Amino acid sequence: xxxxxxxxxxxxxxxxxxxxxxxxxxxxxxxxxxxxxxxxxxxxxxxxxxxxxxxxxxxxxxxxxxxxxxxxxxxxxxxxxxxxxxxxxxxxxxxxxxxxxxxxxxxxxxxxxxxxxxxxxxxxxxxxxxxxxxxxxxxxxxxxxxxxxxxxxxxxxxxxxxxxxxxxxxxxxxxxxxxxxxxxxxxxxxxxxxxxxxxxxxxxxxxxxxxxxxxxxxxxxxxxxxxxxxxxxxxxxxxxxxxxxxxxxxxxxxxxxxxxxxxxxxxxxxxxxxxxxxxxxxxxxxxxxxxxxxxxxxxxxxxxxxxxxxxxxxxxxxxxxxxxxxxxxxxxxxxxxxxxxxxxxxxxxxxxxxxxxxxxxxxxxxxxxxxxxxxxxxxxxxxxxxxxxxxxxxxxxxxxxxxxxxxxxxxxxxxxxxxxxxxxxxxxxxxxxxxxxxxxxxxxxxxxxxxxxxxxxxxxxxxxxxxxxxxxxxxxxxxxxxxxxxxxxxxxxxxxxxxxxxxxxxxxxxxxxxxxxxxxxxxxxxxxxxxxxxxxxxxxxx
Amino acid sequence: xxxxxxxxxxxxxxxxxxxxxxxxxxxxxxxxxxxxxxxxxxxxxxxxxxxxxxxxxxxxxxxxxxxxxxxxxxxxxxxxxxxxxxxxxxxxxxxxxxxxxxxxxxxxxxxxxxxxxxxxxxxxxxxxxxxxxxxxxxxxxxxxxxxxxxxxxxxxxxxxxxxxxxxxxxxxxxxxxxxxxxxxxxxx
Numbered sequence: 001x002x003x004x005x006x007x008x009x010x011x012x013x014x015x016x017x018x019x020x021x022x023x024x025x026x027x028x029x030x031x032x033x034x035x036x037x038x039x040x041x042x043x044x045x046x047x048x049x050x051x052x053x054x055x056x057x058x059x060x061x062x063x064x065x066x067x068x069x070x071x072x073x074x075x076x077x078x079x080x081x082x083x084x085x086x087x088x089x090x091x092x093x094x095x096x097x098x099x100x101x102x103x104x105x106x107x108x109x110x111x112x113x114x115x116x117x118x119x120x121x122x123x124x125x126x127x128x129x130x131x132x133x134x135x136x137x138x139x140x141x142x143x144x145x146x147x148x149x150x151x152x153x154x155x156x157x158x159x160x161x162x163x164x165x166x167x168x169x170x171x172x173x174x175x176x177x178x179x180x181x182x183x184x185x186x187x188x189x190x191x192x193x194x195x196x197x198x199x200x201x202x203x204x205x206x207x208x209x210x211x212x213x214x215x216x217x218x219x220x221x222x223x224x225x226x227x228x229x230x231x232x233x234x235x236x237x238x239x240x241x242x243x244x245x246x247x248x249x250x251x252x253x254x255x256x257x258x259x260x261x262x263x264x265x266x267x268x269x270x271x272x273x274x275x276x277x278x279x280x281x282x283x284x285x286x287x288x289x290x291x292x293x294x295x296x297x298x299x300x301x302x303x304x305x306x307x308x309x310x311x312x313x314x315x316x317x318x319x320x321x322x323x324x325x326x327x328x329x330x331x332x333x334x335x336x337x338x339x340x341x342x343x344x345x346x347x348x349x350x351x352x353x354x355x356x357x358x359x360x361x362x363x364x365x366x367x368x369x370x371x372x373x374x375x376x377x378x379x380x381x382x383x384x385x386x387x388x389x390x391x392x393x394x395x396x397x398x399x400x401x402x403x404x405x406x407x408x409x410x411x412x413x414x415x416x417x418x419x420x421x422x423x424x425x426x427x428x429x430x431x432x433x434x435x436x437x438x439x440x441x442x443x444x445x446x447x448x449x450x451x452x453x454x455x456x457x458x459x460x461x462x463x464x465x466x467x468x469x470x471x472x473x474x475x476x477x478x479x480x481x482x483x484x485x486x487x488x489x490x491x492x493x494x495x496x497x498x499x500x501x502x503x504x505x506x507x508x509x510x511x512x513x514x515x516x517x518x519x520x521x522x523x524x525x526x527x528x529x530x531x532x533x534x535x536x537x538x539x540x541x542x
Numbered sequence: 543x544x545x546x547x548x549x550x551x552x553x554x555x556x557x558x559x560x561x562x563x564x565x566x567x568x569x570x571x572x573x574x575x576x577x578x579x580x581x582x583x584x585x586x587x588x589x590x591x592x593x594x595x596x597x598x599x600x601x602x603x604x605x606x607x608x609x610x611x612x613x614x615x616x617x618x619x620x621x622x623x624x625x626x627x628x629x630x631x632x633x634x635x636x637x638x639x640x641x642x643x644x645x646x647x648x649x650x651x652x653x654x655x656x657x658x659x660x661x662x663x664x665x666x667x668x669x670x671x672x673x674x675x676x677x678x679x680x681x682x683x684x685x686x687x688x689x690x691x692x693x694x695x696x697x698x699x700x701x702x703x704x705x706x707x708x709x710x711x712x713x714x715x716x717x718x719x720x721x722x723x724x725x726x727x728x729x730x
Binding site: 008086087088089090093131132133135136137139140164165166168169172173176177178180181182184185186188189190191199202203205206207209210213215332336370373374377391 | 545546549550552553554555557558559560561562563566567569570581584585586587588589590593594595597598601602603645647714717718719
């Protein structure tokens with residue numbers, strides 16, 4: 001039984017479970033090359049069923065073993081203290097109780113201890129993610145209220161028709177009070193003095209509906225609320241997957257280019273999974289191939305990104321951060337950001353999904369009221385920052401700026417041209433120059449007129465960027481060079497069979513019209529093509 | 543867990559996992575439970591009372607008003623503003639003018655007694671055929687707003703009602719868009 005299955009447990013049950021988990025044995029066999037028991041400890045993470053992603057997590061742990069301070073070393077090593085059973089809590093709750101009572105562990109930790117600590121911490125955090133960040137969304141059941149649900153449905157129908165005046169009395173009657181309550185809650189949370197509440201609440205009363213209508217740049221409030229309703233009705237494995245299912249390729253363009261998915265944290269994930277993806281376009285291409293049309297990939301990849309961040313922090317040689325509270329803050333920060341970005345994209349690019357989510361149904365009032373409350377709470381943060389409510393036209397969700405464009409997959413014609421051009425590169429003895437350039441963007445040797453001509457003159461137009469640059473080509477080669485060479489295996493077999501005497505005729509028959517054909521083949525041409533195959537090692541192709 | 547999370551829990555804005563955590567903590571700790579109870583009382587909100595909620599200045603759902611400062615002294619904000627209504631405004635509608643300081647309640651400025659009732663058709667008209675009126679700001683009140691409401695002729699003001707009930711029906715008409723309205727900010 002793991003915590004993610006059981007939910008909250010009494011201390012004794014959690015302690016027994018923790019003892020049975022035995023991360024030390026798992027670490028010891030992991031060091032001997034058997035990842036089975038260690039993999040089992042990752043069960044709570046969404047990436048656990050994927051052997052490749054799981055292996056990356058364990059590899060990261062082996063590369064950077066945790067370095068817990070003595071005060072926290074006992075969190076996941078040895079026997080935890082015996083505490084009274086008390087209330088049922090999740091693993092994190094018990095860990096925090098244990099952390100407060102742990103004696104410092106003496107003596108340096110061995111590698112197996114450090115790995116065991118990391119496996120134990122990953123097991124606990126993964127179970128907590130499954131329990132709180134996925135399971136809790138599915139456990140939440142709204143209370144049906146036919147009258148209120150019907151009123152909410154009517155209101156939504158009017159918003160979606162653009163009948164704002166028609167929606168307004170329903171909104172005011174049913175949702176103004178929940179909004180006030182949440183707004184006041186935010187003021188209380190920030191310890192705004194009570195006498196200050198009323199003027200702000202009056203301002204909210206007057207402005208709230210106009211936020212809903214919007215009219216300036218960015219999404220109007222009613223769409224933001226509808227997106228929250230959609231999110232709350234998550235029926236998928238988790239809210240991230242649920243959002244991802246609503247996204248169309250054009251919307252992914254913004255997701256893949258937005259700072260959340262191109263920043264340091266996701267960058268570290270991409271660097272580990274696809275080390276050859278050196279430029280921003282190559283990184284975007286990786287994510288594009290992972291995510292578009294595969295909405296169930298966002299949860300595993302987000303979880304792995306978070307696990308890698310945790311492992312990096314635990315293993316920091318100078319200032320390791322190993323407290324379970326810090327771990328959980330990191331989990332929430334990343335998951336909330338990713339969820340927020342995806343929600344914004346659903347709002348922007350999937351209006352039909354929002355309309356479907358607000359159709360009549362049991363619990364619609366409760367979902368809507370909660371979404372309005374969150375909206376009002378967020379609006380209160382404007383008061384706390386600026387001492388007045390934002391203007392009515394100011395959208396709550398910032399647009400996703402600076403998105404890189406999606407890369408169209410190469411057409412069959414372009415792929416044929418590319419593979420022919422690769423042959424030409426090899427025949428011109430510039431295979432290493434190409435590999436170096438695709439990985440780094442720089443030239444292997446300078447000056448190199450031959451390589452310059454291959455890029456500028458021999459490369460078919462279809463393989464160049466719109467501005468005649470080469471970023472698209474580099475991204476393709478960085479990720480897929482091995483695949484392209486492997487795909488030419490039948491041609492290589494024909495060339496071998498033809499031998500030096502029949503080489504030219506075989507090449508001419510296979511040559512692409514967009515690629516300049518070499519007039520003469522040098523005596524070493526076949527050897528160069530053989531070397532091309534031999535020199536192409538896996539480059540982390542997706 | 544902290545005070546802010548308890549507030550968020552009572553306001554029901556936490557995502558489900560966080561809400562579960564707080565619920566478990568409250569079940570385990572009477573002090574937390576008591577704090578949540580206290581917050582519930584502080585956050586109680588009665589159903590919304592009728593109120594004036596005209597569209598904010600320049601809102602597309604509001605009446606299209608023109609505002610022309612009159613007689614401004616050099617470097618000073620004019621306190622007299624000529625407010626024009628759209629030329630197509632319903633001439634039979636009754637004109638209701640509200641005023642409020644930046645942080646305060648709307649007050650009916652016009653009409654405050656039956657003899658002050660004016661229809662749009664009784665207003666002077668400018669060269670563009672737009673009815674207009676002039677309003678005068680109170681600089682001592684700081685930033686302030688006016689709101690103009692065109693009450694449907696079919697919904698006359700019931701002067702027999704006490705003042706706090708007199709405007710309830712018109713407030714509802716504004717709320718539903720049946721009485722066109724708009725507001726202006728001063729300084730503009």
